[in-house]
Amino acid sequence: MGKIKRIMLLLGGLFIGVYGMSAQEVLNRLRNSTTAQDRRVKAVMRITDKSKRVQERTLRMVMKGDKKMLVTFISPAELRGVSFLTTAPENMWVYLPAQGRVRRISGSAADQSFGGSDFSYKEMASISFGTSVASGEADEVELNGVKAYLITLEQDGERSRLWVEMERFLPLRLEKIARDGRVVKCIVFADFQKANEVWIPRTVRLDNLARGTITELKLLDVEIDVGIKDTYFTEENMKKGA
Amino acid sequence: MGIGATLLNILILMQVSIQGDLRTRAHVRYGGKDSTAFTWFSTRASLSFVPVTSERLETKLGMTVKTNGYPFLTNASDLSDASKLEPVSFMLDEVFVRVYDILPGLNLTAGRQKVHWGTADAVNPTDNFTTPDYSDPLVWDERRPVWMVYLGYMPVGDFGIELGAKPIFEPAVATAPEWFSVAVLPDIEQLRNGLIQEFIRQGLDSLTARQIAAAYTITVNEDIKLPSRNVRDITWGGRLKGHRGNFDFALSFLRGYDFLPAVQPVTNIDVMEQRLDFVLKQWFPEKKVVGAELAGNLFGVGFWAEAAYAFYEDTLVKDEPSVICGFDYAVAGFYFNLQYLHGDFPLARLQKERVKDFILGAVERKLFTDRVLTRLGGVVDLKKGSFGLVPLIRFQPVGGFEIDLGGMVFSGGNGSAFAPLNKVDELFFGVRYRF
Numbered sequence: 001m002g003k004i005k006r007i008m009l010l011l012g013g014l015f016i017g018v019y020g021m022s023a024q025e026v027l028n029r030l031r032n033s034t035t036a037q038d039r040r041v042k043a044v045m046r047i048t049d050k051s052k053r054v055q056e057r058t059l060r061m062v063m064k065g066d067k068k069m070l071v072t073f074i075s076p077a078e079l080r081g082v083s084f085l086t087t088a089p090e091n092m093w094v095y096l097p098a099q100g101r102v103r104r105i106s107g108s109a110a111d112q113s114f115g116g117s118d119f120s121y122k123e124m125a126s127i128s129f130g131t132s133v134a135s136g137e138a139d140e141v142e143l144n145g146v147k148a149y150l151i152t153l154e155q156d157g158e159r160s161r162l163w164v165e166m167e168r169f170l171p172l173r174l175e176k177i178a179r180d181g182r183v184v185k186c187i188v189f190a191d192f193q194k195a196n197e198v199w200i201p202r203t204v205r206l207d208n209l210a211r212g213t214i215t216e217l218k219l220l221d222v223e224i225d226v227g228i229k230d231t232y233f234t235e236e237n238m239k240k241g242a
Numbered sequence: 243m244g245i246g247a248t249l250l251n252i253l254i255l256m257q258v259s260i261q262g263d264l265r266t267r268a269h270v271r272y273g274g275k276d277s278t279a280f281t282w283f284s285t286r287a288s289l290s291f292v293p294v295t296s297e298r299l300e301t302k303l304g305m306t307v308k309t310n311g312y313p314f315l316t317n318a319s320d321l322s323d324a325s326k327l328e329p330v331s332f333m334l335d336e337v338f339v340r341v342y343d344i345l346p347g348l349n350l351t352a353g354r355q356k357v358h359w360g361t362a363d364a365v366n367p368t369d370n371f372t373t374p375d376y377s378d379p380l381v382w383d384e385r386r387p388v389w390m391v392y393l394g395y396m397p398v399g400d401f402g403i404e405l406g407a408k409p410i411f412e413p414a415v416a417t418a419p420e421w422f423s424v425a426v427l428p429d430i431e432q433l434r435n436g437l438i439q440e441f442i443r444q445g446l447d448s449l450t451a452r453q454i455a456a457a458y459t460i461t462v463n464e465d466i467k468l469p470s471r472n473v474r475d476i477t478w479g480g481r482l483k484g485h486r487g488n489f490d491f492a493l494s495f496l497r498g499y500d501f502l503p504a505v506q507p508v509t510n511i512d513v514m515e516q517r518l519d520f521v522l523k524q525w526f527p528e529k530k531v532v533g534a535e536l537a538g539n540l541f542g543v544g545f546w547a548e549a550a551y552a553f554y555e556d557t558l559v560k561d562e563p564s565v566i567c568g569f570d571y572a573v574a575g576f577y578f579n580l581q582y583l584h585g586d587f588p589l590a591r592l593q594k595e596r597v598k599d600f601i602l603g604a605v606e607r608k609l610f611t612d613r614v615l616t617r618l619g620g621v622v623d624l625k626k627g628s629f630g631l632v633p634l635i636r637f638q639p640v641g642g643f644e645i646d647l648g649g650m651v652f653s654g655g656n657g658s659a660f661a662p663l664n665k666v667d668e669l670f671f672g673v674r675y676r677f
Binding site: 049050055056076077078080087090091099100101102103104105106107108109111112113116211213229230231233234235236237239240 | 261262263300340342346347349355356357358361372383385394395396397398399402483485487488490537538539540542543544545546569570571572573577608611612613641642676677
């Protein structure tokens with residue numbers, strides 16, 4: 001970590017000691033502790049439906065910062081080669097190899113299921129909190145015996161509650177809240193591992209409370225700071241896959 | 243050890259990934275005079291071999307074997323001819339070599355491949371490289387891969403260029419005759435009646451006109467020509483594409499040919515020889531297509547628009563614009579997709595006077611944690627109100643395996659786009675397994 005960044009964090013820490021933290025500051029600290037320059041990941045996604053039937057997807061993901069991401073399905077057969085690209089919250093595309101076609105995902109289609117999972121395209125695009133905006137003050141709470149900040153996030157008019165571990169600024173739990181105040185989805189981040197000063201959650205579990213289904217994303221192989229360029233995230237590379 | 247086993251071992255040693263797609267489907271027609279007839283029966287097995295090469299090289303060998311309808315016997319000796327009892331065709335699917343990052347962001351693909359242009363669903367007037375396959379009445383946007391060289395260059399994330407050249411023209415695969423066909427050639431009696439009417443118009447009485455027409459020798463022939471295979475006759479084109487903010491856009495140009503033939507009937511009457519020769523001339527008109535595409539998001543609704551203007555080199559074919567625009571929206575678990583088309587709709591091409599304005603739409607809803615898909619797709623001819631509807635229930639009991647149950651309903655009066663398909667009402671059942 002650079003000297004300047006350390007000094008800034010130290011000063012920030014002193015400031016917080018006196019005045020407490022805003023939700024946006026907590027979110028910024030979270031991004032600092034969990035966002036790598038880039039990362040290349042192989043992952044398994046397990047989807048468990050209401051009748052406990054389990055479906056598995058294998059995928060490869062390449063990410064740069066907290067906004068650019070290319071995901072390619074390796075299995076099952078009906079999704080093999082399908083790629084998802086996002087470069088900004090408003091820019092998402094899916095590549096369909098059977099048609100040789102790249103299709104923009106826009107509007108409400110971004111709320112549709114990502115590869116049959118409980119994650120929507122929009123949730124996948126913001127899995128690193130790159131597009132979230134926090135508002136208000138951070139409340140100090142306890143979650144399962146762990147001291148945490150509780151902050152409120154807003155994105156495209158949707159509200160979420162995020163618990164952030166106080167000590168390392170790691171995301172613990174995210175609850176998506178419907179307009180009527182109900183919690184519709186709950187995402188739990190676990191099995192954190194540190195690599196190159198960055199904490200990576202090896203398990204992300206999403207409970208879709210509205211549907212009674214669960215999607216668990218387990219990261220198998222993670223490579224950090226491998227030198228992925230910005231120009232990697234193009235339509236042409238969707239054919240190649242992550 | 244057999245050759246097959248040896249080949250399989252070699253493929254395993256080469257770490258060749260094998261992908262398969264098995265499909266079978268049968269249609270029963272319940273409306274009209276063909277009531278309860280099996281009008282469509284298709285089984286196809288597709289295999290793709292994808293060797294693991296390197297990060298910068300991708301190769302693919304795909305092939306399909308499919309049954310062609312029904313046994314076809316003309317005499318008893320055909321019973322020993324397997325090709326007539328079990329008619330099967332073998333087709334090459336995508337067979338290509340693709341090299342990534344020849345220069346940073348520059349990819350080259352050579353071989354049989356699918357290239358897709360256009361932002362719309364089902365009908366893409368700017369998409370003129372790959373050959374349309376109209377053989378399956380349920381799939382309106384199927385394309386066959388074609389042999390071509392293709393360059394895609396995206397040096398920066400927001401802008402790119404694509405260039406392609408296709409040396410050999412391959413025409414569209416037409417609707418399977420077992421399912422539906424229209425007579426394109428007149429029969430001899432129709433021509434003789436025409437001759438009688440012509441003689442009467444010239445002043446002969448009906449009896450004399452009939453006697454003279456009866457003495458005429460009448461021939462009916464087709465003359466169909468493919469574009470020549472010269473370097474100057476290749477299909478080629480380019481596309482500039484990019485995105486800014488919420489929008490994707492593209493501009494394209496292509497020099498190529500119509501995938502379906504233009505027709506011109508030619509009738510020669512030789513009074514001295516008492517002979518009438520009818521020839522239906524068919525050719526694939528050369529055209530230059532200028533295209534524009536747009537896709538984006540306005541107020542939470544995804545929309546797209548695609549326009550193409552075809553300039554024909556042929557004086558017998560009129561230049562024409564095609565436009566398709568639409569939007570999709572997902573709400574309360576339903577997915578809606580609606581498009582307006584000014585241009586050709588595949589199944590409406592069966593009609594002689596081509597109707598040009600349509601609304602295409604679909605509503606989808608997934609149920610039982612996505613194991614069941616219900617879908618209602620349809621198309622309406624805006625001029626006469628004729629329509630086609632395709633309801634479908636797709637059940638996925640285990641991963642990769644799908645069971646389809648659905649129907650097709652067409653309705654249309656005289657002169658409407660779907661008049662030839664009026665009363666083509668069918669139920670279908672199909673299964674599909676991918677591995």
